[in-house]
Every structure is written in structure tokens, then in C-alpha cells.
Amino acid sequence: MPYQRIKFYQTGSFAAGNRLLAEDQRSVQSGTERSNTLTCGHRACQGCGEALGARYALDAVMRATKGKMIAVNATGCLEVFSTPFPETSWQIPWLHSLFGNAPAVASGVAAALAAQGRTDIRVVAQGGDGGTVDIGMACLSGMFERDDDVLYICYDNQAYMNTGVQRSGATPPAARTATTQAVGPEPGNKFGQGKNVPLIAMAHEIPYVATATVADLRDLEYKATRAMDFHGARYLHVLVPCPLGWGSAPADTIKVARLATESGLFPVFEAETGQVVSATPIRRLVPVTDYLRLQARYAHLFAPVERTETIARIQAAADRNITRFNLSPERPALRAPVIPADSGGL
Amino acid sequence: MFQVRFHGRGGQGVVTAAELLAAAAFREGRHAQAFPSFGSERMGAPVMSFCRIDDKPIRTHEPVSEPDALIIQDPTLLHQAELFAGFSPDGYLLINSAHDFGELGLDEFVQAVHPSGRDRLLVVPASALALTHLGRPLPGAALLGGFASLTWAVSLDSVLAAISERFRGAIAEGNAEAARAAFAFVQDEREALSHA
Amino acid sequence: MLKQIEGSKAVAQAVAMCRPQVICAYPITPQTHIVEALSAMVKKGELAAEFLNVESEFAALSVAIGASATGARAYTATASQGLLYMSEAVYNAAGLGLPIVMTIANRAIGAPINIWNDHSDSMSQRDAGWLQLFAETSQEALDLHIQAFRIAEELSVPVMVCMDGFLLTHASERADIPSQDQVDAFLPPYQPRQVLDPADPVSIGAMVGPEAFTEVRYLAYERMRQALDLIPSVAADFAAQFGRDCGGLVRPYRTDDADVVVIGMGSVLGTVKDTVDELRTEGMRVGVLGITTYRPFPADAIRDALGVAPRHVIVLERALAPGTGGIVTADIRMALAGRMAPHLSTVIAGLGGRAVTTKSLRGLLATAAAGELAPLTFLDLDTGLADRELARMRATRRSGPSPENMLRDLGITASRIG
Numbered sequence: 001m002p003y004q005r006i007k008f009y010q011t012g013s014f015a016a017g018n019r020l021l022a023e024d025q026r027s028v029q030s031g032t033e034r035s036n037t038l039t040c041g042h043r044a045c046q047g048c049g050e051a052l053g054a055r056y057a058l059d060a061v062m063r064a065t066k067g068k069m070i071a072v073n074a075t076g077c078l079e080v081f082s083t084p085f086p087e088t089s090w091q092i093p094w095l096h097s098l099f100g101n102a103p104a105v106a107s108g109v110a111a112a113l114a115a116q117g118r119t120d121i122r123v124v125a126q127g128g129d130g131g132t133v134d135i136g137m138a139c140l141s142g143m144f145e146r147d148d149d150v151l152y153i154c155y156d157n158q159a160y161m162n163t164g165v166q167r168s169g170a171t172p173p174a175a176r177t178a179t180t181q182a183v184g185p186e187p188g189n190k191f192g193q194g195k196n197v198p199l200i201a202m203a204h205e206i207p208y209v210a211t212a213t214v215a216d217l218r219d220l221e222y223k224a225t226r227a228m229d230f231h232g233a234r235y236l237h238v239l240v241p242c243p244l245g246w247g248s249a250p251a252d253t254i255k256v257a258r259l260a261t262e263s264g265l266f267p268v269f270e271a272e273t274g275q276v277v278s279a280t281p282i283r284r285l286v287p288v289t290d291y292l293r294l295q296a297r298y299a300h301l302f303a304p305v306e307r308t309e310t311i312a313r314i315q316a317a318a319d320r321n322i323t324r325f326n327l328s329p330e331r332p333a334l335r336a337p338v339i340p341a342d343s344g345g346l
Numbered sequence: 347m348f349q350v351r352f353h354g355r356g357g358q359g360v361v362t363a364a365e366l367l368a369a370a371a372f373r374e375g376r377h378a379q380a381f382p383s384f385g386s387e388r389m390g391a392p393v394m395s396f397c398r399i400d401d402k403p404i405r406t407h408e409p410v411s412e413p414d415a416l417i418i419q420d421p422t423l424l425h426q427a428e429l430f431a432g433f434s435p436d437g438y439l440l441i442n443s444a445h446d447f448g449e450l451g452l453d454e455f456v457q458a459v460h461p462s463g464r465d466r467l468l469v470v471p472a473s474a475l476a477l478t479h480l481g482r483p484l485p486g487a488a489l490l491g492g493f494a495s496l497t498w499a500v501s502l503d504s505v506l507a508a509i510s511e512r513f514r515g516a517i518a519e520g521n522a523e524a525a526r527a528a529f530a531f532v533q534d535e536r537e538a539l540s541h542a
Numbered sequence: 543m544l545k546q547i548e549g550s551k552a553v554a555q556a557v558a559m560c561r562p563q564v565i566c567a568y569p570i571t572p573q574t575h576i577v578e579a580l581s582a583m584v585k586k587g588e589l590a591a592e593f594l595n596v597e598s599e600f601a602a603l604s605v606a607i608g609a610s611a612t613g614a615r616a617y618t619a620t621a622s623q624g625l626l627y628m629s630e631a632v633y634n635a636a637g638l639g640l641p642i643v644m645t646i647a648n649r650a651i652g653a654p655i656n657i658w659n660d661h662s663d664s665m666s667q668r669d670a671g672w673l674q675l676f677a678e679t680s681q682e683a684l685d686l687h688i689q690a691f692r693i694a695e696e697l698s699v700p701v702m703v704c705m706d707g708f709l710l711t712h713a714s715e716r717a718d719i720p721s722q723d724q725v726d727a728f729l730p731p732y733q734p735r736q737v738l739d740p741a742d743p744v745s746i747g748a749m750v751g752p753e754a755f756t757e758v759r760y761l762a763y764e765r766m767r768q769a770l771d772l773i774p775s776v777a778a779d780f781a782a783q784f785g786r787d788c789g790g791l792v793r794p795y796r797t798d799d800a801d802v803v804v805i806g807m808g809s810v811l812g813t814v815k816d817t818v819d820e821l822r823t824e825g826m827r828v829g830v831l832g833i834t835t836y837r838p839f840p841a842d843a844i845r846d847a848l849g850v851a852p853r854h855v856i857v858l859e860r861a862l863a864p865g866t867g868g869i870v871t872a873d874i875r876m877a878l879a880g881r882m883a884p885h886l887s888t889v890i891a892g893l894g895g896r897a898v899t900t901k902s903l904r905g906l907l908a909t910a911a912a913g914e915l916a917p918l919t920f921l922d923l924d925t926g927l928a929d930r931e932l933a934r935m936r937a938t939r940r941s942g943p944s945p946e947n948m949l950r951d952l953g954i955t956a957s958r959i960g
Contacts, residue, residue, distance in 0.1 A: 069740060070612065070738045070740065072608060073747075079747075080749060083747075083748035083749060084749070085748045085750045085753075085754065086748075086754070088745035088748060090743070090745045091743060092740065092743050093737075093742075093743045094738075094744075095608065095747055096746065096747025096748065097608070097634075097747070098604070098630055098634055100600065100630075101601065104600070104602075104605050104608070105607050105611075106608060107596075107604075107605050108564060108566065108594075108604060108605035108606060108609035108610075108611075108616070109608040109609065109611065109612045109738065110608075111564045111566070111594055111609050111614070112608065112609035112612035112613065112616070113612060114592050115563035115564055115590075115591060115592045115609075115614050116563065116612075116614060121740055138597055138598055138600075138601070139597070139598075139604065141597065142596055142597030142601050146594065146595070148594075364714075365548075365714045368546055368714050369546050372545075372716060378546060378714070378715075378716065379714065380714040381708070381712060381713035381714065382708075382712060404715070404812075405811075405813070405815050405816055406812050406813040406815075406816045406900065407706075407709045407809045407812050407813055408813050408897045408898060408899045411899065411901070
């Protein structure tokens with residue numbers, strides 16, 4: 001890991017304070033000078049993972065850029081709950097693009113800044129999984145291909161939440177959504193190929209790609225900061241549980257995110273120019289059922305009957321991730337990371 | 347207004363020829379308009395281009411339906427009815443060919459034209475001249491040289507100036523040589539006809 | 543400086559002189575020569591701008607939106623299918639009040655796919671909130687771009703400059719290209735009303751509910767009204783500085799004592815003017831009224847230009863509204879309502895690049911003069927061809943794709959031009 005691992009004796013827990021750490025290792029949120037880029041008063045649901053993740057990520061970017069940042073936001077929960085007319089909870093220059101073009105609009109912002117000679121100002125584009133994985137994929141790939149100087153952050157809550165929890169290209173297999181309901185002989189989302197955007201980003205060989213979750217906010221801050229060390233196209237994919245859509249308790253958001261990583265379903269890693277450079281090992285491997293049971297969107301896998309076959313397929317996807325990214329000594333690792341025939345699991 | 351219609355195939359420089367003619371007219375301080383027929387853009391497909399020359403501004407944008415001069419860059423297009431549509435018996439016709447009108451199967455066509463106008467119907471081996479001077483069978487510049495001699499709608503000097511403005515180096519020189527050669531060829535041809 | 547130049551290249555030179563800072567483009571026939579020329583200028587260092595080759599038209603206008611919101615002068619160009627593909631962004635740009643200038647190289651919209659000129663594309667976006675200016679010549683096309691940037695930035699409204707695909711984009715005509723000094727004197731640097739700036743953060747693009755949406759839209763309507771005054775004054779300034787009378791709202795030609803007035807837009811006006819001159823020598827009192835500014839619709843100017851109503855007004859439409867007929871006709875009808883309305887005829891002409899000829903126009907006007915022109919006519923319609931296909935469709939359920947049937951009927955192969 002490129003940054004200093006925090007020793008337990010220094011903090012006693014994953015606390016935000018860290019008085020005993022060097023200043024640049026301290027959590028951004030621990031400082032009184034933090035930007036509060038997304039300040040209070042927004043209308044996010046109780047326990048919203050996206051609101052938490054956005055604040056941490058963007059405050060970190062603000063620290064890294066000394067406050068010189070412009071954000072472009074796709075349509076979605078974040079945009080809607082942060083700007084209920086006539087109020088805004090953004091304390092940065094912020095532009096709501098359309099649903100499918102946040103990467104392109106951000107490219108335009110970056111181009112304007114370059115034309116104006118103001119390259120000290122950096123650009124962040126952000127969107128949910130829908131706006132990134134589905135409708136925004138063309139613009140995202142274009143931004144990657146041109147290596148435009150934009151950090152794109154995807155807040156992945158695995159469905160079109162703002163419009164009422166419909167299935168997106170990021171919805172995991174078997175999950176219940178309004179358009180993949182838990183009815184019929186095969187309830188929940190179909191098993192498809194998935195769309196692994198971090199791997200797609202890596203295939204573009206852009207300078208920096210990373211995944212993170214709201215379970216490890218220090219890691220999220222680190223990755224947002226690290227991304228700003230690079231110029232060119234960068235991609236950060238953040239897992240953000242949605243209590244409403246996932247049917248999990250608002251108080252469980254961080255716990256659920258942690259279980260996603262500890263089960264192997266959501267690998268946490270960094271890549272530079274198409275090569276994985278670090279992967280967070282799983283501290284305590286758990287079976288996927290520990291994760292699935294906390295979410296009503298998977299309730300049909302356990303009642304009225306336990307769907308062992310489906311659960312086994314989900315477990316297999318988690319195992320593939322663990323193997324591929326070498327996340328746990330309890331699973332055999334391959335010699336080198338490979339891209340398997342089907343890439344489910346994220 | 348003097349209206350010219352070019353016929354050829356995609357890739358032969360039909361559009362460039364029209365533009366060069368417009369450029370030549372422009373150099374003489376005249377108004378000119380050149381545009382292609384906007385067919386499917388494909389090598390080898392029949393294409394037309396148009397050029398209008400006038401002393402006052404040219405306002406219309408319709409295709410040239412009644413050409414004062416017809417330039418056929420590719421004789422394999424002959425015997426397609428549309429080629430001569432709107433062409434009047436006292437118009438100018440210049441065909442890129444080494445064959446005469448008889449060999450081209452146009453005897454009847456020529457006979458329909460009044461004898462006094464037959465010196466307006468000429469062939470010029472433009473592709474061959476281009477091959478000789480330019481190294482490629484692109485007949486456009488040569489045809490314009492021949493056209494200048496045939497119609498005097500523009501002078502040879504204007505054509506040569508347009509060529510040197512459009513092209514560089516060996517290509518410019520080759521095209522200019524081909525144009526000069528074609529001009530001389532047509533001049534000789536007309537003299538021969540007038541003495542016949 | 544006078545040049546014999548391809549319309550696209552003339553426009554590219556004019557746009558370059560307007561000092562755009564961000565140019566983004568996706569290629570589509572017949573706009574390609576414009577953006578190719580601009581890309582070469584940027585690459586050679588002749589034009590200091592960021593040029594982005596984007597992955598779709600939707601991305602192109604999106605890039606322009608981001609750039610404009612950041613205070614940069616932004617430009618793009620498209621046509622036909624591309625304009626439709628970016629339609630969401632077209633409305634977005636207008637709603638956000640971003641002064642982007644976009645060239646529309648007017649081309650028909652498919653299906654059937656057709657790369658040739660008509661006005662369907664611009665018409666499809668006429669209510670998106672952009673100004674729409676229609677150029678009659680290559681000269682006017684290049685001049686309108688210079689005026690467009692100034693108008694857009696004064697009003698904070700985006701502007702479409704429409705020029706007929708192929709007929710103007712790919713035709714070589716004489717044009718007077720202004721100097722950089724002239725353009726600089728006419729077009730000051732962009733001063734945005736709103737800008738993304740860390741030194742003074744604002745949120746742009748919030749959701750607006752029922753409590754304020756009407757008022758926001760009313761402002762859009764109001765800005766269009768202001769445009770009706772601004773456009774002529776910018777045209778007057780342009781005439782004073784560049785010595786050319788172009789742009790403005792409408793352009794009448796021999797309409798003062800006309801019995802019949804043809805109304806049209808774009809390059810077809812040149813052909814109509816030639817026809818008008820011919821017919822005038824033969825004693826027919828005919829005139830033509832060109833609409834240069836289509837949005838906002840210059841109702842007052844049209845009423846004034848038509849003066850005491852001519853007996854007959856013929857609206858020459860370069861697009862079709864299936865289900866009703868003419869598009870511009872509806873606007874004209876509204877403009878002339880309540881007064882001695884003349885006999886109004888719609889003529890749908892030149893769809894998909896079919897040439898509008900003096901010969902056809904003469905026939906049309908003769909029919910009109912004889913009082914026999916129907917309320918709606920399709921100029922040069924091959925009724926036999928259409929009727930035969932209709933008969934085929936009546937005879938069999940599975941009659942096949944109509945366009946292909948008709949092409950086969952006409953005997954058209956891919957290598958011939960109809």
C-alpha cells in the first residue's frame with residue numbers, strides 16, 4: 001500500500017481523529033478546516049451511503065486541490081437530494097449535466113479550463129451506477145479514450161434508486177428491484193454477464209482506477225486524494241448501500257458495505273495504467289449469506305425456501321473475485337489476475 | 347451566364363475540375379459557382395458537377411439543367427440518356443477520349459448538329475495527356491485546358507493560375523503541362539476542322 | 543478579402559476568427575468539411591482552442607455545455623440524425639442559458655436515410671429555445687456565425703446557424719472573408735452571466751418544481767422577445783462595420799406591389815429570386831420574402847413586409863409535418879391572423895435534396911396565378927409512383943418496405959442518381 005498503514009496503537013479503532021498521525025495522514029473529516037463540500041441540509045434518506053461517500057470523497061479532493069475544484073453531476077439521487085430548489089447543499093461550483101453525459105460535460109469543463117490556462121482547477125464528474133454503467137457508458141468510454149483530465153466517481157448503489165429502485169446494469173444477480181421483482185419461478189434479477197466498469201476502465205489503461213466503499217472511509221479519502229496525484233482520466237467506483245433500495249436498516253449501511261468486501265463480492269483495489277497495483281486483503285472472510293441476509297432485496301433467497309443453488313452461484317462469484325484479486329489466503333490465488341469469461345461479482 | 351456540366355466517375359476529380367474552373371473565373375474578376383451533384387459518395391459511381399460563370403452574382407442553387415458546355419471526363423458514361431439531358435445543339439461538348447466521335451458511336455449525335463456548330467464538339471485525350479505529364483490518369487486539369495481553348499469562357503492563363511493555387515510542386519507542374527498540352531491539342535483540332 | 547471558397551471552409555474561417563475556446567465535434571455528412579477545417583487550424587496552431595473529437599453528437603453538445611458553463615466560448619456543428627441524437631442536450635443548453643453557437647448543415651432526417659438537404663432537422667428542434675437563423679448564401683452563412691456569437695452572448699441564449707447541406711456547405715462561391723481585426727472589433731470577449739468558478743461557487747442546473755418552473759420558462763420566452771429587437775440592431779452594426787447587409791429578421795425582394803408572394807428560407811431563395819425576375823419581365827407581379835430569423839418567429843416583421851396583403855401567399859416549405867402539412871405555414875398563419883388574410887398555400891418542396899428548379903417554380907406560380915393552387919401541394923411529386931405503391935399496399939398485407947418498392951419501380955440502382 002502506498003500510504004502509511006495506520007497502526008492500531010495509534011488510533012485504537014478506525015476513528016476519524018488520529019492525533020498521533022502525521023497531518024497528511026489524518027482523516028480529512030477530522031479537521032475543522034474540512035470543506036463540507038456537501039454540507040448539511042440535503043434531503044438524503046436516513047443512512048444514505050451515497051451522501052456519506054460523496055462528502056468524504058469530495059472533501060478529500062478539495063484538500064488535495066486546495067479548494068480548486070469544479071464538479072459535474074449526473075441526474076440521480078445525489079443531484080436531486082443535494083439541490084432541492086431553491087436550496088443547494090453544495091459549497092463548490094457545481095453543474096448538473098444530464099443523465100447520460102456527465103463525463104462529456106466534465107470533459108468540456110476541463111477543456112475550457114485548459115483553454116483559459118487555469119489548469120490549477122481540477123474537475124470531478126460524478127454519477128450513480130445508472131448514469132455511469134448504462135446510459136453514461138458511451139460518454140465515459142469517450143472520456144477515457146481521450147484521457148481527458150477528469151476524475152469520474154461512480155457511486156454504486158446497484159439500481160436506479162431515484163426513480164423507484166429499477167434494475168440497472170450494475171444490479172447484482174438475484175437482487176430484487178421494481179423491474180426484477182421477487183416473483184415467479186426465478187425471482188429477482190437474472191444472472192447475466194454483469195458490467196465490471198473498473199475492469200472496463202482498466203482496459204482503457206487510464207492512469208488510475210480504484211474501488212472503495214463507505215465501510216472504509218479512510219481508504220476512500222486516500223483513493224480520492226491519490227487520484228488527484230494523476231492527470232488524465234481517472235475512475236473511482238464506490239459501493240454505497242441504499243437502505244431503501246436494498247431493504248437494509250439505515251443503521252447498517254456501513255456494516256453492509258463491509259460485509260460486501262469481506263465476503264469477496266466487492267473487491268477493493270487500485271490499478272494504474274491497466275495493472276492492479278494493490279488489493280485490500282480480506283481481514284475476516286465471511287460467507288456471502290452474512291451479507292445477503294441483511295438485505296430485504298435478497299429475502300426471497302431465504303424464505304419461503306432457501307434457494308441454495310442461487311446462493312451457491314453468488315458464492316461462486318465471490319470466490320472468483322477472491323481468487324482473481326488474491327484477497328484471502330483461504331482461497332487459492334492465481335498466478336496473475338485474469339479476466340474470466342463472466343465477470344459477475346461487483 | 348455560362349453554365350457547365352461535368353460528367354465522370356467518383357475518384358476522377360470531377361468536383362475538383364468544377365472548382366478549378368470556378369477559381370479560374372474568379373481570377374478574371376467574374377462570379378462563379380461550383381458544386382457537385384451530391385450523389386452517393388463512392389469511387390467509380392457516376393457523378394456530375396456543375397459550374398456557373400457570370401458577371402453578376404449567381405443566386406440560383408439548382409443543378410445545371412441546360413448546360414452551355416458539357417465536359418465528359420469518362421467516356422464509358424456515354425449512351426446513358428441522362429448525359430445529354432438539356433444539352434442544346436449549339437452547345438460546347440468536350441469528351442475525354444482518344445477516339446473520334448464515330449468510334450464513340452456518336453455519329454448520329456454529331457449529324458444532328460448544324461455544320462456550323464460542329465467545331466464545338468471535340469474530343470481530347472485528356473487522360474493520356476495527364477498520364478504523360480502528371481503520371482496519373484486524372485484528366486480534370488487537361489480538360490480545363492481544352493475547355494479554355496474550346497470556349498474561351500476562361501483564359502488558359504486563368505486555368506493555369508487556378509492550378510498553381512490549388513496544387514503544389516510536381517503535381518501543380520504536371521497538371522499545368524497537361525492543361526497546356528490539351529489547350530494546344532484542341533486549338534489544332536479546331537483549326538483542322540475549320541479548314542476541312 | 544474576396545475568395546472563391548467552399549461554403550464549409552468559409553464558415554470555418556469565420557468561426558475561427560470568432561476565437562472559440564472549445565470546439566467539439568462528431569462527424570456527420572454534410573457538416574464534415576467545417577469541423578475538418580477547424581481541426582486543421584487548431585492542429586497547426588493557427589487557432590488557439592481546445593479541439594475535442596468526441597464519441598457522439600450527444601457528447602459534442604455536452605462538451606460545449608460544460609465548456610460554456612465554465613466561461614469558455616464554445617462551438618459545435620451537426621445535422622440531421624446527429625441533431626436528434628443530441629436533442630436532450632439541445633433543450634438542456636437553452637434551459638441553462640448557455641450561449642453556444644452551433645452550425646446545422648441542414649439535412650433530411652431518416653428513415654429513409656437520406657444525406658441530402660432539407661430543413662427537417664432544424665424544424666425538429668424549433669421549440670427547444672435556441673435562436674434559429676437561416677443563411678441564403680455562403681456569404682451570409684459566414685456572416686451569420688459572427689453575428690450569432692454576439693447575439694448569443696448578449697442574450698445568454700444558444701444560437702443555431704442553419705445552412706443548407708451540400709447546396710451551401712459543399713458549393714464553391716465567392717465570399718468576402720473579413721479580417722481578424724474586423725471580427726475582434728465587432729465581437730468582444732465572452733462575459734458570462736453565470737460561470738463555474740471556485741472563487742465564487744454556484745450550483746447550476748437544480749431541479750425546479752411547479753412553484754417556479756413557469757416563471758423560468760417565461761424568462762425564456764422573454765429573452766426570445768428581446769432577440770427580436772437585438773437581431774436587427776446587431777445586423778445594423780454588422781452592416782456598418784463590415785459593409786454587408788445580411789442577417790436581420792426578414793428580407794423582402796420585390797414584394798411591395800406583388801400580387802403573389804413566395805415565403806421561404808435558406809438557399810432556395812436564390813432560385814426563387816431568379817424565377818421572380820424572369821416572371822416580372824413577363825408581367826407577373828410576384829415577389830419573395832425570405833425569413834432569415836425563424837426563431838424567434840418575426841411575426842411583426844412579416845406582417846410589415848407583406849404590407850397590404852397580397853392576393854396570394856405561398857409558403858415554400860423545406861420540411862413536412864406529417865399529420866398536418868406545413869410547419870412554417872402555421873407560424874405565418876398565426877402572424878397574419880386577424881387582418882385581411884391573403885389566400886395562403888403550402889408547397890412542400892425539395893424534401894431530401896430534390897432540386898427546386900426555376901422550371902418547377904414557374905409552373906407553380908402559373909398555377910397560382912390561375913387560381914388553381916391547392917392549399918397543400920408537394921412540388922414535383924411523382925403521383926404515379928406514389929399511387930402505384932399505395933395500390934400495392936391495398937392489394938397485399940405484406941407488401942414489403944415502401945421505399946425499396948418505389949426505388950425498384952423507378953429502376954434506380956445504387957449507382958444512379960434520381
